Amino acid sequence: MNAPMPPSKPATLHDVARVAGVSLITASRALGNPGVVSASTIERVRLAVEATGYIPNLLAGGLKSRRSRMVAGIVPALAVAQFLPSVQTLTDVLAAEGYQLLLGQTGYDAAREEAVLNTMLSRRPDGIVFTGLVHGAAVRARLRRTGVPVVETWDMTADPVDMLVGFSQAQVGQAVGAFFRARGWQRVGIATGGDPRALQRKDGFEAAFGRRVPTAQVPAPSSLERGRSALAELLECEPALQAVACSSDQLAQGVLVEAQARGLHVPRQLAVCGFGNADFAAHLVPALTTVLIDGPAIGRQAARLVLARCRGEPVEQRIVDVGFRIVERVSTA
Amino acid sequence: MNAPMPPSKPATLHDVARVAGVSLITASRALGNPGVVSASTIERVRLAVEATGYIPNLLAGGLKSRRSRMVAGIVPALAVAQFLPSVQTLTDVLAAEGYQLLLGQTGYDAAREEAVLNTMLSRRPDGIVFTGLVHGAAVRARLRRTGVPVVETWDMTADPVDMLVGFSQAQVGQAVGAFFRARGWQRVGIATGGDPRALQRKDGFEAAFGRRVPTAQVPAPSSLERGRSALAELLECEPALQAVACSSDQLAQGVLVEAQARGLHVPRQLAVCGFGNADFAAHLVPALTTVLIDGPAIGRQAARLVLARCRGEPVEQRIVDVGFRIVERVSTA
DNA sequence: CTGTTAGCGCCTTCAT
DNA sequence: ATGAAGGCGCTAACAG
Numbered sequence: 001m002n003a004p005m006p007p008s009k010p011a012t013l014h015d016v017a018r019v020a021g022v023s024l025i026t027a028s029r030a031l032g033n034p035g036v037v038s039a040s041t042i043e044r045v046r047l048a049v050e051a052t053g054y055i056p057n058l059l060a061g062g063l064k065s066r067r068s069r070m071v072a073g074i075v076p077a078l079a080v081a082q083f084l085p086s087v088q089t090l091t092d093v094l095a096a097e098g099y100q101l102l103l104g105q106t107g108y109d110a111a112r113e114e115a116v117l118n119t120m121l122s123r124r125p126d127g128i129v130f131t132g133l134v135h136g137a138a139v140r141a142r143l144r145r146t147g148v149p150v151v152e153t154w155d156m157t158a159d160p161v162d163m164l165v166g167f168s169q170a171q172v173g174q175a176v177g178a179f180f181r182a183r184g185w186q187r188v189g190i191a192t193g194g195d196p197r198a199l200q201r202k203d204g205f206e207a208a209f210g211r212r213v214p215t216a217q218v219p220a221p222s223s224l225e226r227g228r229s230a231l232a233e234l235l236e237c238e239p240a241l242q243a244v245a246c247s248s249d250q251l252a253q254g255v256l257v258e259a260q261a262r263g264l265h266v267p268r269q270l271a272v273c274g275f276g277n278a279d280f281a282a283h284l285v286p287a288l289t290t291v292l293i294d295g296p297a298i299g300r301q302a303a304r305l306v307l308a309r310c311r312g313e314p315v316e317q318r319i320v321d322v323g324f325r326i327v328e329r330v331s332t333a
Numbered sequence: 334m335n336a337p338m339p340p341s342k343p344a345t346l347h348d349v350a351r352v353a354g355v356s357l358i359t360a361s362r363a364l365g366n367p368g369v370v371s372a373s374t375i376e377r378v379r380l381a382v383e384a385t386g387y388i389p390n391l392l393a394g395g396l397k398s399r400r401s402r403m404v405a406g407i408v409p410a411l412a413v414a415q416f417l418p419s420v421q422t423l424t425d426v427l428a429a430e431g432y433q434l435l436l437g438q439t440g441y442d443a444a445r446e447e448a449v450l451n452t453m454l455s456r457r458p459d460g461i462v463f464t465g466l467v468h469g470a471a472v473r474a475r476l477r478r479t480g481v482p483v484v485e486t487w488d489m490t491a492d493p494v495d496m497l498v499g500f501s502q503a504q505v506g507q508a509v510g511a512f513f514r515a516r517g518w519q520r521v522g523i524a525t526g527g528d529p530r531a532l533q534r535k536d537g538f539e540a541a542f543g544r545r546v547p548t549a550q551v552p553a554p555s556s557l558e559r560g561r562s563a564l565a566e567l568l569e570c571e572p573a574l575q576a577v578a579c580s581s582d583q584l585a586q587g588v589l590v591e592a593q594a595r596g597l598h599v600p601r602q603l604a605v606c607g608f609g610n611a612d613f614a615a616h617l618v619p620a621l622t623t624v625l626i627d628g629p630a631i632g633r634q635a636a637r638l639v640l641a642r643c644r645g646e647p648v649e650q651r652i653v654d655v656g657f658r659i660v661e662r663v664s665t666a
Numbered sequence: 667c668t669g670t671t672a673g674c675g676c677c678t679t680c681a682t
Numbered sequence: 683a684t685g686a687a688g689g690c691g692c693t694a695a696c697a698g
Contacts, residue, residue, distance in 0.1 A: 010479070012691055023669050028693060038667060053478070056455045059392050059401060060691035063674045068392060070435070070456075078421040081414065088411040091436055100452065101436045103406070103424055119433065122389045123403075145386070146343070224613035254616065261618050280557035280583070285590050345675060356685050361677065371683060393675035396690045 011052035020048035089299030127306035149309035173204020191230035227254015286330035344385035353381035422632030460639035482642035506537020524563035560587015619663035
């Protein structure tokens, strides 16, 4: 009735059941499936939990029930600001449903992608959310074979591993290209990072112009500093540059700063467009035109899809296009 | 010898052992403790693993061995750029040692802190790394009782729950205050977020001045936008403002932008100091003076401490002060 | 509504 | 160097 547990051995459900005077499984149900247990029993178990300081062991439960209640979240690198809102929302929505996120970083490296995935799989996650598409064919095949629910995000393809929440990178590039052309800018340039998604946008942009466009490709991570050097590079091969499309708002900000440092007026002498609608974009001077992606929506939808699969609910729409929107501000006015 | 596993049931170690013609435990040792198994046996097991497509189940292993090889990482919010480098490094170092990070977000909320912690504990992490100190006394007590290795980070106290990697926020504030005083600025202001660490820095700053200092406290998240409004607010109650100390570089950037928008020259008419040395700080115009914290070092040390505890190695120094450094740039020249 | 019986997949302990 | 037994803590599948 008392003996609040010697601190040596943490209490198990067995202890709780003993203290509550019920069987093990009844204690289990009182905690995990209260609907089928009488109110008075539930109360006694609750008291026993408090008395013993019991903390459930989800590892053990998961072994039998084959549900770990963990979701693996795989990102190129945590520090890529772009993805944070979606990962944050994903984590929050999952947590609200009792699922935890297991974090993996690939460093944009295919070999590490495979290694990370294998480690993750050995923890038997109930689902996996990738930031970006899964690259390796072998990895894709393996994922399909294991049958874990998989959500790829931040991109678009007709043939995802399983489920997909994203948007077409090529369409973004084309839209920005069309936007530039509509304003009559022909001496245009691209400042871009080297990751696959950014390069798809570059291709889309060039498609809109029907030709190659001067490009400064900067090494990761995409930053203000890189934006400055990118503009310097672009101006070297195209001194009469009229407009620059950037693969991130950080890069675009660097372009703004470098333009200012060179006495180039934005937008009068140089128009600039970013990507991502970072929190600062609207508040720079000049305010930055950019492409808005609804990161939280991506996280939320990814969570929804993964959770639906985990619960065995049917998923009506495996592929969700969250779209995008060009937000026009002063930098392209 | 063949039958590459029906895709329905994933292979277990049992299957591997059968295919390799050894006992279960030998297969286990071949994979987990190869030193005590003959080379030829190891090779046969390796082949059997490939043939069966075996993926170890760390959940099951952890049940008996009581080591989950997971570390819980608890952050206020993932989107706080400040902490990213340390979390990223922590994740990487852990991964290199075969440990995965289980992510939890508290949203700067004490109630959620406790809830998140309980969920984490039910996954039996081998260690817990907190961003910031653990606030609730009950939570601290509970953590101590469970005996899990805990590392608190990004702050300093004489009485951590267990281990600590950080620096004194008050000292940072004092250093910035002393820095301002040494330059003769008396009409100074503070632009700060409302989190506990930022407020400690504010207190330190005021201690250096020996008096209260006009303060604009902005709601989270600390952003460029908030920096702009903070400067507006400060100028209202102190039109002759000479210098502003900001609780983040994002905020400081907003102050720079707002100053520029108002035609206030930085640093001639207004000096600005940030915090964090974000990647953009050095490349703004004017370049931003700020406080450098070595985030990756925090992540690395936290990983080192947690891993040492997990392996039962002695930890010589439970409290690690990584210090800080004011990086003087143009914004305070 | 409650209890009994079997394991989940692996690793620890003790034997050989 | 290898193996046989037992159990980690919990929950599905049946009883009653």
